[in-house]
Amino acid sequence: MSKDTAKTERFQMAVSADWIRKVDDWRFANRVPSRATAIRQLVDMGIENGNGDQRGCNLGDRRIQKTTACKRKSKS
Numbered sequence: 001m002s003k004d005t006a007k008t009e010r011f012q013m014a015v016s017a018d019w020i021r022k023v024d025d026w027r028f029a030n031r032v033p034s035r036a037t038a039i040r041q042l043v044d045m046g047i048e049n050g051n052g053d054q055r056g057c058n059l060g061d062r063r064i065q066k067t068t069a070c071k072r073k074s075k076s
Contacts, residue, residue, distance in 0.1 A: 020035075027038035 023035065023038055023042065026032075026042065027035060030038070030041075032038040032041060
């Protein structure tokens with residue numbers, strides 16, 4: 001692990017039980033080993049695919065896929 005990607009920073013956030021259930025559902029569907037890793041992957045996908053308009057990319061309707069995160073938005 002390079003110095004730039006070392007996990008040295010910690011933070012906490014409060015979320016609803018429904019939100020964390022959606023994260024966990026995505027995590028298990030994508031065989032991600034931990035909740036923290038799942039959240040990091042989801043955030044990374046949002047950043048990589050983001051231009052500020054992520055209306056079609058949310059956990060609520062399970063449109064995010066691990067390998068094709070929100071690529072369908074460019075087809076609209």
